[in-house]
Amino acid sequence: MTRLIDWLERYLLPLANDLASVRWLVALRDAFVSTLPISLTGSVAVLIKSLIVAADRNWGWHVFYQVMQPTVATCNFVWRGSVAMFALFFVLSWGYQLARACEVDPLAGAMTALCSFMMSIANYSYLLQGNKRVKLNQAFNIKQLSTTGMFTAILFGGLGVALYILGVKARLGLRIQSQMPPAQVAAFEAAIPVMLALFIVGGLNYLFQTITGQYFGDWLLEIIQLPLLKLGQGFVMVIAVTALTQLFWFFGINGSSALAPVVGSIWATAQNANLLAAANGHKIPYLWTSTSFVVFGVSGVCLPLVIAILLASKRGDHRTLAKVALAPAVFNVNEPMLYGMPIILNPVYFLPFTLAPLANVSLAYLATRLGWVNRVQASVPNIMPPVIGPYLACNYDWRALVLSLLNLLVAVLIWLPFVKAADKIGSQGEPRRFFMPQY
Structure with a gap:
C-alpha cells in the first residue's frame, strides 16, 4: 500500500x-459553475410542473391540476428563459471567466464570445407544414441555443476570446485620455481587439461554410459532440x-x-x-x-x-x-x-x-x-x-x-x-x- x-x-x-493550474481549464470550470443558478432554476420549474402533472395522471387530482394551470404556464416560461437557452448563458460566462483569468476586460470578453458563438450557428430553421418541411431564413432554432450548441459555444466562444486577448496583449487598442468615464475608456480600448477577433471568426466561418456547405455548429454536432456524448x-x-x-x-x-x-x-x-x-x-x-x-x-x-x-x-x-x-x-x-x-x-x-x-x-x-x-x-x-x-x-x-x-x-x-x-x-x-x- x-x-x-x-x-x-x-x-x-x-x-x-x-491540470488545476491551467487558466483555460480553470476558466472553463468556473463558467460551468457560474451557470448553476440557471440550471437549478430550470430544474425546479420542471420538477414543479412534473409534480402537478403527476397529481393529475396518477392520483386523479383533476381539480387541483386545473387550478394549478397558471403555475404550469409560469414554469414553462421559466424553463424557456433558463435551460432552453443554456448555451447562450454559458458562452457569456465562458468569455467572461476566460478574459478575467487573462486579466483583460471581462465584459468585452463575454460579448466577444457571444458574437463568435452566434456567427457559428445556423441562421435558418425549418417549419413543418403537414408532411412538408419549409425552410425559414434569418431565424435561429432555439435548440441551437440550448445543449445542442454547447460544443460550438466552447470552441468558437473560446477562439473569439483568445483572439481578443491576443489583441489586447499586443496593445492594439486605442489610447484614450484618462479624464473620460472609465466605461468609455474600457470600450474604446477594447474596440479594435474585439473587431479583429470577430472579423477573423467571421472569416473562418465563411470559409468553412463555403468549403463544406454547412454551418460549423451543425458539423460539430454531427462529427464531435454526439460521438463524445455517446462515449460519456x-x-x-x-x-x-x-x-x-x-x-x-x-x-x-x-x-x-x-x-x-x-x-x-x-x-x-x-x-x-x-x-x-x-x-x-x-x-x-x-x-x-x-x-x-x-x-x-x-x-x-x-x-x-x-x-x-x-x-x-x-x-x-x-x-x-x-x-x-x-x-x-x-x-x-x-x-x-x-x-x-x-x-x-x-x-x-x-x-x-x-x-x-x-x-x-x-x-x-x-x-x-x-x-x-x-x-x-x-x-x-x-x-x-x-x-x-x-x-x-x-x-x-x-x-x-x-x-x-x-x-x-x-x-x-x-x-x-x-x-x-x-x-x-x-x-x-x-x-x-x-x-x-x-x-
Whole structure:
C-alpha cells in the first residue's frame, strides 16, 4: 500500500496540480459553475410542473391540476428563459471567466464570445407544414441555443476570446485620455481587439461554410459532440472519471473541480438535454449525467464513513470527530472528515475512499441501465442530502430512494473493516496529517 501511495504521489499528483493550474481549464470550470443558478432554476420549474402533472395522471387530482394551470404556464416560461437557452448563458460566462483569468476586460470578453458563438450557428430553421418541411431564413432554432450548441459555444466562444486577448496583449487598442468615464475608456480600448477577433471568426466561418456547405455548429454536432456524448454514456468512462476524482481528492486536490471541464462539457450537456426532454414530455435520451455522477457517486462520500465510525469504532477521538461531522456530512460537506480524520494522504483509508464511490456508481449505473430507476431529469444542489437528492433528480421516483439507501448501506459495509483496522493503530502508527490547499 505504501508503494502504491508513493507511486501515485510521484506521478499523479504533479499531473493533478498541472491540470488545476491551467487558466483555460480553470476558466472553463468556473463558467460551468457560474451557470448553476440557471440550471437549478430550470430544474425546479420542471420538477414543479412534473409534480402537478403527476397529481393529475396518477392520483386523479383533476381539480387541483386545473387550478394549478397558471403555475404550469409560469414554469414553462421559466424553463424557456433558463435551460432552453443554456448555451447562450454559458458562452457569456465562458468569455467572461476566460478574459478575467487573462486579466483583460471581462465584459468585452463575454460579448466577444457571444458574437463568435452566434456567427457559428445556423441562421435558418425549418417549419413543418403537414408532411412538408419549409425552410425559414434569418431565424435561429432555439435548440441551437440550448445543449445542442454547447460544443460550438466552447470552441468558437473560446477562439473569439483568445483572439481578443491576443489583441489586447499586443496593445492594439486605442489610447484614450484618462479624464473620460472609465466605461468609455474600457470600450474604446477594447474596440479594435474585439473587431479583429470577430472579423477573423467571421472569416473562418465563411470559409468553412463555403468549403463544406454547412454551418460549423451543425458539423460539430454531427462529427464531435454526439460521438463524445455517446462515449460519456459508457461504463468505462463513468468509472474512470469517478476513480480519478477520488484519487485527486486523496492528494488534497478538489477532484470535481479538476475534472469539471470533462464532466461539464460531456455530462452537463447530457443533463440539460434530459431536462429539455422532460420539460417537453419526450423520452429521456441520456443514461448518465453530471447530476448522476454527483448524487450516486462522489457527493456524499464521507457520510458512510461517519456512520461506520459511529457504529463500529471504539476510538474516542474518531467518534468525537464523527459526531461533529455528522450534520455537515448529511448535507454533503465532506471537509471535516477529509482534513480532520484525515482521509487525505491516509493510506489506511485510501482503498475505501476510492472503492465506495466506485461501487455506488456501478450499482446506480446498472440500475439505470436496466430501467429500475428513472434517468436523471433535473439538477439538484450538491448540498441536498444523499437520499433526497436522487429522489428529486429522478423526478420523484421512489425507486431512487431505495437505490440511495442501498448505496449508503454498501458504502458503510466497505468502510467498516477499515474503520476497525484504524482502531488498532496506536498513536505511533497514526498517519501523518496533511493539510493541502484545494484547487
